[in-house]
Amino acid sequence: MQQLKFRKVFNEFVVEGEKIVKEIIDSKYRVSTLFAFEEWINENQQSLTLADILYEKVSPKELARISSLKSPNKVLAVVRIPGISAEIQFDNLVLVLDDIQDPGNLGTIIRTADWFGVQDIVCSNDCVDLYNPKVLQSTMGSFTRVNVFYHDLIRFLKERVPADVVVYGSFLDGKNIYKTDLKKSGLIIIGNESKGISEEVANVVHKRILVPAIVQNGSSNTESLNASVATGIILNEFTRNL
Amino acid sequence: MQQLKFRKVFNEFVVEGEKIVKEIIDSKYRVSTLFAFEEWINENQQSLTLADILYEKVSPKELARISSLKSPNKVLAVVRIPGISAEIQFDNLVLVLDDIQDPGNLGTIIRTADWFGVQDIVCSNDCVDLYNPKVLQSTMGSFTRVNVFYHDLIRFLKERVPADVVVYGSFLDGKNIYKTDLKKSGLIIIGNESKGISEEVANVVHKRILVPAIVQNGSSNTESLNASVATGIILNEFTRNL
Structure with a gap:
């Protein structure tokens, strides 16, 4: 504190x-x-x-x-702390984080974004602080290369995002990502570790996606993926055919 | 301690x-x-x-x-602590962890394995202990469903793995995973967070794989993916066509 x-x-x-x-x-x-x-x-x-x-x-x-x-x-x-003068590049993939709380998750998401060439991340104001030492450490240096913005997500999504940008969101009841048409650009929203994407933000999503679990012996296994692992798999799916 | x-x-x-x-x-x-x-x-x-x-x-x-x-x-x-009587199912995917040190990574890898239907994980003896409270917490309950074994990896790989099982390993100089023939069964070795797969273990690998980075503006970006994120993406690649 x-x-x-x-x-x-x-x-x-x-x-x-x-x-x-x-x-x-x-x-x-x-x-x-x-x-x-x-x-x-x-x-x-x-x-x-x-x-x-x-x-x-x-x-x-x-x-x-x-x-x-x-x-x-x-x-x-x-x-x-630099004032970010960069404009968000909506012709690339942009990550949007809704209330990510765990410092290790935010840092690892920034590191993963860097790996997959994502240059802009928009955090909701209630996400953990970028300059928290654990966040910085988990990025393994990637925070110097990725732009991380903090915004009121609802206002950002309604007022700042061009109308032709597709908004994807990760949901446990989303559509199989392997069967979804994934564009080369767009917003990808990742939700809070336990609550997922908040209802108000969910209303703005165009395409609800899910990395499907492999069900063994009829049992449903684990409830969800870790937020940074899910982000990595989703970015892999969006970029694997580039 | x-x-x-x-x-x-x-x-x-x-x-x-x-x-x-x-x-x-x-x-x-x-x-x-x-x-x-x-x-x-x-x-x-x-x-x-x-x-x-x-x-x-x-x-x-x-x-x-x-x-x-x-x-x-x-x-x-x-x-x-139960004695595991289960036999490793070599006709499924099996994860092998070489010296994973971070409790959050081991826990998240177990959770991710559970999501993708991997039932057996073999840890090197120098991996962090499964019953470390942070490991258990990060599994989000998955440790009750996945078998986690501890072995001398070299002996395990040389003496216990049937000759027809393909051994994959994740390397920063590996071959593009998107262009690699991925079987429905096999061993997947994930290395230490900073040192990767040890040389002795690397000698037993048949196929060296890599999740390729997206290079922007000619810069090489981040050095590597987090171990649990890499595991998630690799398991996704192995199972996405099942």
């Missing part, structure tokens, strides 16, 4: 660890201040100078004090 | 919460002892009697003492 307040008030977020800090430095993100061990700074002097990054040398004790990790890892960066 | 020792020494594991305890009671698992609030016991008296389950009424304070959760949830059950 402390961290979330920090993000909202200062418009900055924190990343920790060598891998993610390097990804940030190589990306479009701007580092406000970087705190690191002398050893790390010496090793990375060139890229720090090249990217014109303000840094401070800290001791292990000092890093432990500002870190939120149990075992702080050499370097921590405070990063500006 | 304490819990893992408990599982190894007493051959029992602990589940907590109403949903998972009900799934356990309805499954082939045997409950050793169940601890619950009086209210829960009154509501579930019939199924407790029917399944002949030994129980103890506990107060919220007592439950908090034996629980590993921050907010204990009405009921906790100590459950016998």
Whole structure:
């Protein structure tokens, strides 16, 4: 909660660890201040100078004090949250997430979108925060390449989406995805982990789809797929013939 | 660690919460002892009697003492780890996991296997423990329906797998899965989250497969898919024409 307040008030977020800090430095993100061990700074002097990054040398004790990790890892960066100026590309596939709550799921969905060439993700305002450390970590660096927007979904769907864009939604009573005509562009809505897509959002969906389960011995098996696994399979179905 | 020792020494594991305890009671698992609030016991008296389950009424304070959760949830059950007598069905798809470390990944893989009708999963001995509470929770109840075995993978692959069974493996330099001949049965090996399939295990693979990434603007995007997302997409590819 402390961290979330920090993000909202200062418009900055924190990343920790060598891998993610390097990804940030190589990306479009701007580092406000970087705190690191002398050893790390010496090793990375060139890229720090090249990217014109303000840094401070800290001791292990000092890093432990500002870190939120149990075992702080050499370097921590405070990063500006960028204003996204990008326009959503409606001629590509666009993911829309309705109330995704689990940080691992959101991060993995962003990573999966990146794999399948999806450049824009629209989150409902009640989705977990992109800059939650667990979300960032689960993206494995993909958050630097995918645009993630937060919107009131109903308003977005009714006012911002061109009329000719097909809106697909994943439902447990949807139509077999293998037998559905899947366009090369369109919106794909993924719902909350336990409640699925909310009723109001569901009203805007044109095509209800489902990855069918394989029923063995007449038993119906598991109730559903994990949200990020479902997203991966759906994106695979949309792109496998490209 | 304490819990893992408990599982190894007493051959029992602990589940907590109403949903998972009900799934356990309805499954082939045997409950050793169940601890619950009086209210829960009154509501579930019939199924407790029917399944002949030994129980103890506990107060919220007592439950908090034996629980590993921050907010204990009405009921906790100590459950016998079953000896699996089932034979692996090599005429179906069988998942083989090489050193999967993340509890959420193992749980989600079991849930996904259940969805796609895979009944047997063989884990390397260094995979995370099935009875880790986070693994069980991520399966969403599927662990009661899927057989999960732990083996020395090399010995298993060389000594236990019939010679006519095709062994598929997921590799970042594998062949496009869309263009690979996928049988209705076979072993599918999924590797460790960061290292992939170990070299010794890789030597036994007949067909190296890959879910291809969509490359945009010439950039190579993300390095890999999450292990459970990759498993979901691969199982989807194997079963989509069944």
